Amino acid sequence: MNSILYIFLPCKKVYPIGVTYLADFIHRRKPDVRQRILDLSLYPDTQRINAVRDAATEFKPDLVCFSWRDIQIFSPHEGDSSLEHAFNFYFASNPIKRIAASFAGVQQLYRYYSHIRAALSYPWLIAKEFPKSQIMIGGGAFTAFADQLILKLPEGTIGILGEGEDAILKVIEGQSLEKERYILREGKTIRKGQQGSPALLDALTVDLPYLTSIFPQHREYLGESIGVQSKRGCPYDCAFCLYPYIEGKRVRYRPPSMVVKDISQHYHQWGARRFWFTDAQFITGKEAYPQCIEILERILAEKLEIEWSGYIRTSLITPELAKLMVRSGVGDLEVAITSGSQVVLNDLHMGFKLERLYDGCRYLAEAGFKGKVILNYSLNSPKETEESLLQSVESYKMVASILGEERVFPLMFFLGIQPNTDLEARLLEEGYLSAGYNPLMLTPTSIRKLLYNPAPLNSFIAKACLRAWERKEGSRDPRKWTGSLSQTPKESGAYADQNLIRGIEGNSGRDALLSLEEILRSRRPALSPTPSVENPHVTSTG
Numbered sequence: 001m002n003s004i005l006y007i008f009l010p011c012k013k014v015y016p017i018g019v020t021y022l023a024d025f026i027h028r029r030k031p032d033v034r035q036r037i038l039d040l041s042l043y044p045d046t047q048r049i050n051a052v053r054d055a056a057t058e059f060k061p062d063l064v065c066f067s068w069r070d071i072q073i074f075s076p077h078e079g080d081s082s083l084e085h086a087f088n089f090y091f092a093s094n095p096i097k098r099i100a101a102s103f104a105g106v107q108q109l110y111r112y113y114s115h116i117r118a119a120l121s122y123p124w125l126i127a128k129e130f131p132k133s134q135i136m137i138g139g140g141a142f143t144a145f146a147d148q149l150i151l152k153l154p155e156g157t158i159g160i161l162g163e164g165e166d167a168i169l170k171v172i173e174g175q176s177l178e179k180e181r182y183i184l185r186e187g188k189t190i191r192k193g194q195q196g197s198p199a200l201l202d203a204l205t206v207d208l209p210y211l212t213s214i215f216p217q218h219r220e221y222l223g224e225s226i227g228v229q230s231k232r233g234c235p236y237d238c239a240f241c242l243y244p245y246i247e248g249k250r251v252r253y254r255p256p257s258m259v260v261k262d263i264s265q266h267y268h269q270w271g272a273r274r275f276w277f278t279d280a281q282f283i284t285g286k287e288a289y290p291q292c293i294e295i296l297e298r299i300l301a302e303k304l305e306i307e308w309s310g311y312i313r314t315s316l317i318t319p320e321l322a323k324l325m326v327r328s329g330v331g332d333l334e335v336a337i338t339s340g341s342q343v344v345l346n347d348l349h350m351g352f353k354l355e356r357l358y359d360g361c362r363y364l365a366e367a368g369f370k371g372k373v374i375l376n377y378s379l380n381s382p383k384e385t386e387e388s389l390l391q392s393v394e395s396y397k398m399v400a401s402i403l404g405e406e407r408v409f410p411l412m413f414f415l416g417i418q419p420n421t422d423l424e425a426r427l428l429e430e431g432y433l434s435a436g437y438n439p440l441m442l443t444p445t446s447i448r449k450l451l452y453n454p455a456p457l458n459s460f461i462a463k464a465c466l467r468a469w470e471r472k473e474g475s476r477d478p479r480k481w482t483g484s485l486s487q488t489p490k491e492s493g494a495y496a497d498q499n500l501i502r503g504i505e506g507n508s509g510r511d512a513l514l515s516l517e518e519i520l521r522s523r524r525p526a527l528s529p530t531p532s533v534e535n536p537h538v539t540s541t542g
């Protein structure tokens with residue numbers, strides 16, 4: 001095979017780092033293979049089919065690699081209006097609100113299904129109009145829902161779960177995929193492969209001039225946040241998280257010099273100033289300290305004046321790391337505290353102590369951290385009680401007292417149940433989910449289940465959230481959010497997790513927590529949280 005067309009399936013605009021790494025990897029090993037990257041997110045809906053057809057006609061690819069990043073539309077967090085509609089639909093006492101929410105919900109469901117249908121139509125177009133091209137597909141969303149999606153894709157499509165470098169190389173070379181995590185449908189039979197030893201990342205670095213030449217749309221990302229991966233894998237076991245399933249549990253590091261070379265090339269050649277470490281977890285444990293420290297030291301030594309962010313286990317921040325983080329340009333952070341109760345955290349296997357999380361915040365404050373922190377709470381996790389909910393309110397107050405109230409934005413981020421997680425397995429065992437359920441099939445009943453917020457605490461929590469969201473105009477915080485979540489000034493709506501911005505700009509999470517406290521205390525005035533002694537710690541998130 002001599003030519004590869006990569007097609008990044010549409011999602012909210014975010015730098016398509018996965019396909020850039022794949023193309024770069026193939027180029028280093030097979031410099032004669034022609035490659036092109038097409039990012040469909042940058043086209044309006046109506047022009048995407050033609051963009052695919054034109055690119056395939058012009059480029060005549062032997063292999064078309066579709067990269068499917070996101071499917072999720074019903075995000076389980078309050079930055080997304082779908083959560084608000086869902087809560088109004090299920091819990092609002094005012095019937096008019098319930099009716100309005102049901103209309104909005106139907107529209108959202110329509111958008112959700114149209115998005116999936118449209119994404120599937122592009123591989124079908126290639127299969128019908130360019131039958132000689134082999135089709136491959138991978139990416140985060142594909143990995144999450146491979147069992148369901150492979151049934152909807154043209155027969156013969158090679159699906160790859162997780163990283164794709166070696167698999168694409170093998171297809172190009174006509175080698176067997178038996179040692180790769182592939183999934184393939186032949187008629188009604190599904191065949192799967194197991195990954196042998198995952199690739200080491202010691203030679204992974206981006207040749208930016210080459211990338212620039214095969215990705216003409218890269219200009220759209222000048223001024224945007226650029227993804228950089230410094231390691232793959234996460235050794236933790238957080239019950240709801242899919243990242244170890246996607247990337248593996250074994251942590252593989254890229255040499256810091258190569259990571260910073262990527263940053264430096266983007267800095268000097270594209271003028272990039274904002275970066276996001278796309279690692280499942282930037283600080284995966286004490287073993288990661290030398291790599292993290294060297295990356296930050298090199299950013300400083302090379303005088304790269306950047307702003308960076310990523311998923312950071314705050315509990316693992318040491319005073320030294322905090323200083324380096326601040327000096328090397330750490331921006332706003334998203335911290336998944338999840339709960340203020342150590343019992344709830346332990347039950348979710350989060351693997352951190354709340355006390356260490358608070359320590360990490362203290363070190364950041366002492367180092368002069370001036371960014372903002374989104375504090376993600378997954379209220380009503382298994383083992384939640386009224387007391388533990390109050391402990392979550394206390395934990396917010398604690399972090400706010402360390403970093404300053406004006407810097408801390410709690411966000412209600414309910415547990416979303418994802419396939420292939422411990423949480424899903426547990427809920428299947430308990431009968432909360434039924435075996436064989438389709439995680440992509442959304443109905444009012446399944447949405448209610450998948451946005452995990454079970455009885456009996458659900459109604460207080462929903463009431464507190466709805467109360468806060470109703471009041472949110474009053475609590476609007478006009479300060480701009482920077483870092484990974486920000487948008488370029490001229491192009492509002494351009495950035496990745498723009499949804500979350502709604503949540504923090506209104507700072508409605510704070511109101512939701514305080515309303516919850518009010519509701520719980522008014523029900524049982526005697527309830528006083530015993531601040532859990534061996535309390536908190538932080539984490540990354542998903």
Ligand code: B12
Nearest residue numbers: 012018065067070071072075138139140163164227278496
């Ligand atoms: C970093 C990250 C973010 C960052 C991105 C920052 C940035 N500037 O890039 C932020 C925080 C902004 C973010 C936001 C969201 N994210 Co996110 N994110 C991730 C994360 C942790 C890493 C993605 C990444 O860049 N990896 C590094 C690159 C190199 O890997 P990659 O792109 O996956 O590509 C590799 C493989 O997938 C594969 N591959 C990719 N394409 C192809 C194609 C072929 C043919 C083959 C063979 C292989 C292949 O090979 C590549 C190289 O090895 C993943 C989870 C994970 N651990 O993968 C979630 C993940 C991709 N995100 C997810 C989601 C849902 C979102 C949001 C929609 C969440 C929300 N707000 O509701 C938003 C919106 C994103 C957007 N489009 O705007 C989901 C997607 C699955 C799903 N349920 O749909 C994931 C998988 C997390 C999860 N829930 O499990 N995210």
Ligand code: SF4
Nearest residue numbers: 234236238241243540
């Ligand atoms: S939540 Fe973060 S630390 Fe936990 S398993 Fe997922 S990526 Fe790892």
